[in-house]
Amino acid sequence: MNITNPESLLFWSVLTFVILLILLKKFAWKPILGAVTAREDSINNALEAAEKAKIEMANLKADNEKLLQEARAERDQMLSEAKQLREKMLTEAKEDAKLEADKLIASAQEAIRNEKAAAMTEIRDQVAELSLDIAEKVVKSELSDKDKQMKVINNMLEGAKLN
Amino acid sequence: MKNQANFRLLLTLVFGLMAMIGIAQNDKQEKEGFNPIELIDSHVWDSHEFHITDWKGSPVTLHLPIILWTDNGLTVFSSSKFDHDNSGKVVVEANGNKFVRYDENIFYADKFDQADFDATSVLAKPFKYEYRPLDFSITKTVFSMLLSLVLLLIIFMSAARPYKKNDKAPRGLAGFMEPLILFVRDDIAVPQLGSHASRFMPYLLTVFFFIWINNIIGIIPFFPFGGNLTGNIIFTFTMAIIVYLLTTFNGNKHYWSHILNPPVPLPLKPLLALIEIIGTLTKPFALMVRLFANMTAGHIIILSLSSLIFIFGSVAIAPVSILFVLFMTVLKLLVAALQAYIFTLLAALFIGQAVATSEE
Numbered sequence: 001m002n003i004t005n006p007e008s009l010l011f012w013s014v015l016t017f018v019i020l021l022i023l024l025k026k027f028a029w030k031p032i033l034g035a036v037t038a039r040e041d042s043i044n045n046a047l048e049a050a051e052k053a054k055i056e057m058a059n060l061k062a063d064n065e066k067l068l069q070e071a072r073a074e075r076d077q078m079l080s081e082a083k084q085l086r087e088k089m090l091t092e093a094k095e096d097a098k099l100e101a102d103k104l105i106a107s108a109q110e111a112i113r114n115e116k117a118a119a120m121t122e123i124r125d126q127v128a129e130l131s132l133d134i135a136e137k138v139v140k141s142e143l144s145d146k147d148k149q150m151k152v153i154n155n156m157l158e159g160a161k162l163n
Numbered sequence: 164m165k166n167q168a169n170f171r172l173l174l175t176l177v178f179g180l181m182a183m184i185g186i187a188q189n190d191k192q193e194k195e196g197f198n199p200i201e202l203i204d205s206h207v208w209d210s211h212e213f214h215i216t217d218w219k220g221s222p223v224t225l226h227l228p229i230i231l232w233t234d235n236g237l238t239v240f241s242s243s244k245f246d247h248d249n250s251g252k253v254v255v256e257a258n259g260n261k262f263v264r265y266d267e268n269i270f271y272a273d274k275f276d277q278a279d280f281d282a283t284s285v286l287a288k289p290f291k292y293e294y295r296p297l298d299f300s301i302t303k304t305v306f307s308m309l310l311s312l313v314l315l316l317i318i319f320m321s322a323a324r325p326y327k328k329n330d331k332a333p334r335g336l337a338g339f340m341e342p343l344i345l346f347v348r349d350d351i352a353v354p355q356l357g358s359h360a361s362r363f364m365p366y367l368l369t370v371f372f373f374i375w376i377n378n379i380i381g382i383i384p385f386f387p388f389g390g391n392l393t394g395n396i397i398f399t400f401t402m403a404i405i406v407y408l409l410t411t412f413n414g415n416k417h418y419w420s421h422i423l424n425p426p427v428p429l430p431l432k433p434l435l436a437l438i439e440i441i442g443t444l445t446k447p448f449a450l451m452v453r454l455f456a457n458m459t460a461g462h463i464i465i466l467s468l469s470s471l472i473f474i475f476g477s478v479a480i481a482p483v484s485i486l487f488v489l490f491m492t493v494l495k496l497l498v499a500a501l502q503a504y505i506f507t508l509l510a511a512l513f514i515g516q517a518v519a520t521s522e523e
Contacts, residue, residue: 005298028319035326
């Protein structure tokens with residue numbers, strides 16, 4: 001054990017320590033700790049922001065999902081409505097067509113009947129005319145000479161006499 | 164209480180060690196040849212020269228300046244003037260005064276002749292201010308300390324430079340130092356000081372790295388390292404005094420009322436207050452002795468193991484010796500960090516006790 005000139009080391013220790021404390025505080029500890037604290041804060045903030053963004057994203061996603069579901073439901077509804085409408089229109093159209101057709105058929109039948117009647121009348125007239133012509137021609141040929149005329153008159157008179 | 168038990172144990176160890184060295188020193192004249200005590204002494208204690216090595220039988224030494232505050236004012240001269248003498252025989256004349264050196268203490272030559280002190284007593288020589296001038300020399304340990312000052316400034320100022328430019332993740336030296344700084348903050352300062360941590364951060368960081376780097380300098384066995392600063396009790400005394408001043412001047416009302424007006428029955432108050440006041444002194448005292456004893460013991464063990472080779476006078480013992488020295492050196496690297504950590508932790512703890520409010 002050999003303590004030598006304690007005042008020397010005491011003096012230099014205090015001096016060195018104070019110099020170190022002042023210089024390191026100003027040029028090392030403050031910048032380093034300040035930067036570290038700032039970085040920690042920024043990391044914490046970034047993490048918080050990320051967490052917030054995550055929650056927001058989840059919310060957004062849920063919203064989207066909801067919107068999508070709503071849209072899907074609406075689409076389904078619209079589709080089913082359209083389907084119903086189509087069916088309704090179809091049945092209506094079918095009924096209309098049927099009615100129209102019936103009407104047409106009826107009117108056609110009516111027209112046919114009328115035509116037929118008209119034709120019948122015409123035929124009857126023509127037959128009558130023809131019959132008259134024929135009769136006229138027959139009569140004319142029958143009564144072309146006196147003998148025949150006398151014969152006819154005689155026949156008729158014979159009949160009249162019988163009565 | 165645990166601290167006090169530790170402290171008592173350490174004190175016993177230290178004084179035991181002193182006694183052993185003292186006895187050995189008395190024996191040393193009897194033997195010729197290699198003297199391990201002298202070797203260990205010269206490596207562990209302080210000196211005015213920095214002995215680097217021996218070259219062809221003569222020592223290669225860095226002669227450090229001797230700075231004295233004498234009756235005639237400031238006196239500066241090189242330690243080479245003493246010509247390695249430590250027995251008070253070489254007289255150096257400077258600034259109108261004559262000086263001799265005895266066991267690394269410088270005395271006035273004329274007064275040294277009249278001086279009658281117990282040569283075996285450790286404390287007798289350095290405190291005889293009536294016989295000697297005030298000595299502010301750059302001794303080996305002071306040189307070591309100034310070296311550590313320069314190293315610390317270089318390391319931490321260059322580590323701090325990148326922080327001014329960007330706030331990205333640290334790289335290089337900053338990346339290496341930042342975890343250590345954060346360790347001091349998060350594992351020493353914040354648990355002990357809580358909300359007061361940031362106020363004492365510069366002090367705690369400086370203490371931690373100052374002690375650590377000086378512990379490491381003490382382990383490195385070649386020039387310009389090797390000065391045993393943290394194993395010098397004057398240095399640890401200074402560090403402990405700073406802790407004591409910090410706790411005393413930062414102590415709040417709660418701290419002082421606990422010491423001066425302890426919550427015990429009235430008749431016991433003076434007794435307990437006395438014990439508490441002594442307690443405030445034993446805490447830094449324990450700090451002082453713990454660091455000193457740990458570092459000095461480590462140095463002595465390593466030097467003793469190295470000396471084994473020369474004591475046995477055989478190369479055959481060298482492998483064993485080197486193996487043990489290697490083991491001890493690695494252990495001391497751990498102890499270097501550990502003691503810096505413990506000193507800082509306890510300093511933070513003591514300051515924390517002084518600044519804590521009753522709720523904390």
